[in-house]
Amino acid sequence: MIFLDAAATTPVRREALEAMWPYLSGEFGNPSSHHSLGEAAAVALAGARSGVAKVLGCRASEVTFTSGGTEADNLAVKGIALARQLADPSLNRVVISAIEHPAVEESARYLERVHGFAVDVLPVDREGLVSVDGLRAVMRPETALVSIMYANNEIGTVQPIASLASVAREHGVPFHTDAVQAAGWLPLDVKALGVDALSISGHKLGAPKGSGVLFTKGRLGVEPLVHGGGQERARRSGTENVAGAVALSTALGLSHAEQPEQAARVSDLRDQFIDQVLATVPDALLTGHRSQRLPSVASFCFPGTSGESVLLELERLGVVCSSGSACAAGSDAPSPVLVALGIAPETAQTAVRFSFTSTVTDAELNEAAAAVETAVGRVRNLASPQAG
Template identity: 75%
Template sequence: MIFLDAAATTPVRREVLEAMWPYLSGEFGNPSSHHSLGETAAAALAGARAAAAEALGCRPGEIIFTSGGTEADNLAVKGIALARRAADPRLDRVAISAVEHPAVQESALYLERVHGFAVDVIPVDSFGQVTVEALAAVLRPGTALVSVMYANNEVGTVQPVARLAALAHEHGIPFHTDAVQAAGWLPLDVGALGVDALSISGHKLGAPKGNGALFLRGRTRLEPLVHGGGQERGRRSGTENVAGAVALATALTLARTPGLGAGEGPAVRIAALRDDFIRSVLAGVPGAVLTGHPGERLPSVASFCFPGTSGESVLLELERQGVVCSSGSACAAGSDEPSPVLLAMGIDAEVAQTAVRFSFDATITAAELQEAASAVRNAVGSVRALGPTG
C-alpha cells in the first residue's frame, strides 16, 4: 500500500510511543496530586510544556494542552471572541476566511447562532489565498477576532499569515491561525508569524490521536470553554493527559524544521518530489486541473480535479491499485456535497466533485510517487471509460 493521506492522519512514530509509554504504565499519577506519583506526572507535564513552547518560540505559560486541533480552534475562536465582548459589548463580530476548517467555521457560526455575533467571511482568490486587501475590506470597528488558517487542509495553499496578522493588529484585533496542517512543514515561530493564538494537533505529526495544543499570547483575554478544577491556568479544566502532552511535545521536537523557505530539511526534499508528482499527473491525465496555489503550497499536498469522473470512483479505483488517498478533508467524510473550499475558489460544483487530494509524510519516496502517478493515470482512464458515475 502507498499511503497518500497523511493530511488526514499520520502513523505514530516509535520515538513518540517510547516517550509517552511510562505515563501510560508505571508513572500513572495525576499531576495535581501532592505525592511522588503526582509530582512525577507534574514534572513530565511541565517538561512537555517547555518543549512545546520551545518549538513554537513562546513561553511555557502560553501553551494550553487540548484534546486536539478541533478543541484548540474552538477554544481560540469562541474563547477570545466571548472574552473580548465581555470586556467591550461593541465587539460583536468575527472574521474568518472562506476556506477555514469546519472547527473554525462552526465555532464562528455557533457565536452567530447562540451569542448574536456577526460573521464576516473573507473571500479567497482562485488559488484559495486571502489577500491583505480582502481582509482589509471586511474589518469593522466591532471585529473581535480574525481567524485565517496557516495552510489549507484540502488544497495545501499557504496563507500570508504574518502580513494578515500585522493588518489585524493595526486595527487592534487579535489574530488566530489554525496551523494543524502547517506543523512539521512550515516555520511555527509565533513571534515571526505575529499571531496571538495558534492551534496544532498531534496526530498530524506522528503522535496518537486525541492531543493538541493552543498557543495563546500572554495577556490575551480568553473565556474558558471547559470549567472545573482550574487546570491549564484556569483556561482548560480537567485532569491533564500527561502521556498525550509528552507525545505531542516529542512529535513537535522531532518534526522541527526551518521549513520550505529555509532551503534545508525534509520539507525541501518532499516539495521536490511533490512537484515531480504534479508534473507526472498533469502530463499523464488529460484535462487534470491542479487546485490550490502552484507555488505557495504545503510541500506535502498535491490536489487535483479530474473533470469527467467521480472523485469517489477514482478513489476506489486507486485503492484497488494499492494507493490510498482522499477526496478532501477527512472531517467532511460522508458528505456528498462539493467541497466548500473549492467552491470558494470559484471552481464549478460539478468539477469540484471530481476532487482528489494526495498528501505525503516525510518517509515518502520518489519510487512510490512514480508508481502512484501511474496508478492515477490508469484509475482516471478506467473511470472515464465507465462514465462519470464510475
C-alpha cells in the same frame, strides 16, 4: 500499500510512543495530585509544555494542551471572542476566510447563532489566497477576532499569515491561525508570524490522536469552554492527558528539527508528482496555488469522473488517498473549499487529494502517478456509453 493521506492522519512516531509509554504504565499519576506519582506526572507535563514552547518561540505559560486541533480551534475562536466581548460588549464581529476548517467556521457560526456576533467571510482567489487588502477592508471597530488558517487542509495553499496578522495588529484585534496542517512543514515561530493564537493537532505530525495545543499570547483573555478544576491555567479544566502531551511535544520537536531538510525534499517530490499527473491526465485541474502550497499536498479535480470512483480504483491499485477533508467524511456535497475557489460543483465532486508523510519516496510517488493515470482511465471507460 502506498499511504498518501497524511493530511488526515499520520503514523505515530516510535520516538513519541517510547516517550509516552511510562505515563501509560508505571508513572500513571494525576499531575494535580500532591504525592510522588502526581509530582512525577506534573514534571513530565511541564517538560512537554516547555518543549512545545521552544518550537513556537513562546513562554511555557502560553501553551494550553487540548484534545486536538478541533478543540484548540474552538477554544481560540469562541474563547477569545467571548472574553473580548465580556470586556467590551461592543465587540461583536469575527473575521474568517471562506476556506476555513469546519472547526473554525462552525465556531464562528456558533457565535453568530447563540451570541449575536456577525461573521465577516473573506473570499479567496482561484488559488485559495486571501487578500491582505481584503482583510483591511472588512476590519471594523467592533471586530473581536480574526481567524485565518496557515495552510489549507484540502488544497494546501499557504496564506501570507505575517502580513495578514499585521493588519489585525494595526487595528488592535487578536489574530488566530489554525496551523494544524502547517505543523511539521512550515515555520511556527509565533513572534515571526505575528499571531496572538495558534492551534496544532498531534496526530498530524506523528503523535497519537487525542492530543493538541493552543498557543495564546501573554495576557490575552480566553473564556474557557470546559469548566471544572481550573487546570491549564483555568483555560481548559480536566485532568491533563500527560502521555499525549509528552508524545506531542516529542513529535513536534523532532519534526521541527527535520523541517528544513524534509520540506525541501518533499517539495521537490511533490512538484515532480504534480507534473507527472498533469502530463498523463492532461485535463486534470490542479487545485490550490502552484507553488505557495504545503510541501505535502497535491490535489486535483478530474473532470468527467467521480472522485469516489477514482479513489476506489486507486485503492485497488495499492494507493490510499482521499477526496478531501477527513472531517467531512460521509458527505456527498461538493467541497465548500473548492466551490469558494470558483470551481463548478460538478467538477468539485471529482476532487482527489494526495498528501504525503515526511518519509515518502520518489519511487512511491512515481508508482502513484502511474496509478492515477490508470484509475482515471478506468473510471472514464466505465462511464462511457460504449461501456454500457
